[in-house]
Amino acid sequence: MPLFMEEQTDLLAVRRQKLDALHAAGVPPFGQRFDITGRPGEIRSAFAEGNPVRTAGRITAHRNMGKSHFLDLSDSTGRMQVYLHSKEVGPEAAAIFEHLDIGDWIGVEGETFTTKTGEPSIKVKSFTVLSKSLRPLPDKWHGVQDTEIKYRQRYLDLISNPESRDVFLKRIAIVREIRRFLEERGFIEIETPMMQQVPGGAAAQPFQTHHNALGVDLFLRIAPELYLKRMLVGGFTKIFELNRNFRNEGISRRHNPEFTMLEAYWAFADFEQMASLVEEMVCHLAKTVIGGFVIEHRNPGGEVTKSIDLTPPWRRVRYSDLIRGVKGDWYDISSAARREWCAANGLDITHCAEDFEVTQHVFEKLVEERTMNPLFVTHCPKELVPLAKQNAQDGSVVDVYELVINGQEISPGYSELNDPDIQRARLEQQSGGETQKLDEEFLHALEYGMPPAGGVGIGIDRLVMMLTGAESIRDVILFPHMRPRGV
């Protein structure tokens, strides 16, 4: 009596009923090993007709023609259409098929053919249930639009938004190509401690933890620098580390508490050579991963919002010359006159106590933020970079570059300080006299002699943002940190 039959329409309950139906039919809903001849996207991109194939994937589309069905099987490699007809698989399998849904993983065996609309396809002879999906997937056409779901449930974003998948595949390729580029040039990858007793190498708030057996507090590293320099002392003269740093600071469009950093050190080189190395490396990434030197950033409507041209050679300009480019007599006028000029030009410098901070604010707002194409800013004021070598000709500046692309700092590079006494003085100054913040073991190591070296750091997340056109760091980190919340 349909009138008295309770209509069961809850989406989760319907899937549970199908799960039960599979069990009842003796079909394990969560399968085992399934050997394949190729993944869906691989078979499609290297398509040859008339071949026996086995593949597996998630059902992401179902076009039901009555007796014949067209399914898309997908994974991270892409999609492959399969054609399923009761005449080919038999009535028993056709009955099992009734219990499948979009979202289920299945394995298929069959033969490749091309449909009359020209679509590469697999004519299924048999299929195997690999995993029953108990929750419905996001909208097949729009995918996941809700940013919160994209970040908290990244797997849904990856299943339904191919453009998100592409960004992460590019990120993976970028990291792989960086390693290859450096290794081909004789750099070797080093692993140094992520838990440090003295968090050094940068000025940032660390995360704190505790080692029970040793009874000591430890800090997650804010940078690997001081350990990599110990490696230079140890005679490893071309090294890099590409891994995570942790900073206990704000979360924003450009900041995640854990982020990926490349640091590389090259003994007997200077900051100019490091600049060339970085220029070559980023150009290599653009060519191999992006496919060209021009990077276009688009808004959600698809319109180009900005264009970055990475074609080498990149400009190298002294910091002071860039400031003079903003205001020619900047270094000839009084401190008060500079502050008046800032106020008149809409720059808020109320938080700037020192003169160099005022100048730096002008640099950030009027040079850095407006620089889209690569620019090596060289010979920065020594107050800004306390750990670098002073310039031999001009003691007020240091031998460093800051690479600016896309309006943000992408990479600093130094001629590293290797005089242990000057290094100690600088670190003591930086720590404000708090001796427990000094990494004495590092200073001790320097006294054995560290070769002069060039060093670079590159924030990989921001580099990926620049290369892929992402406007938020959360779009290039698979699982960005979010405020806790139940699903």
Added chain:
RNA sequence: GGGUUGGUAGCUCAAUGGUAGAGCAGCGCCCUUUUAAGGCGUUGGUUGUGGGUUCGAGUCCCACCCAACCCA
């Protein structure tokens, strides 16, 4: 920390203070080459949470939660 915007069905989105809707997904039926398949029918809601104003609140007010963006 401050400001702005947003949170409605599984997903994507509507809804002058006056009966909460559509598309997709789901469910039922038709269809043997479709591809955002199509056709007919149909189910589905604590409108982020908690208060308040009102005859009446998704809509107005207050607080809180979560997110995005801008600022610090």
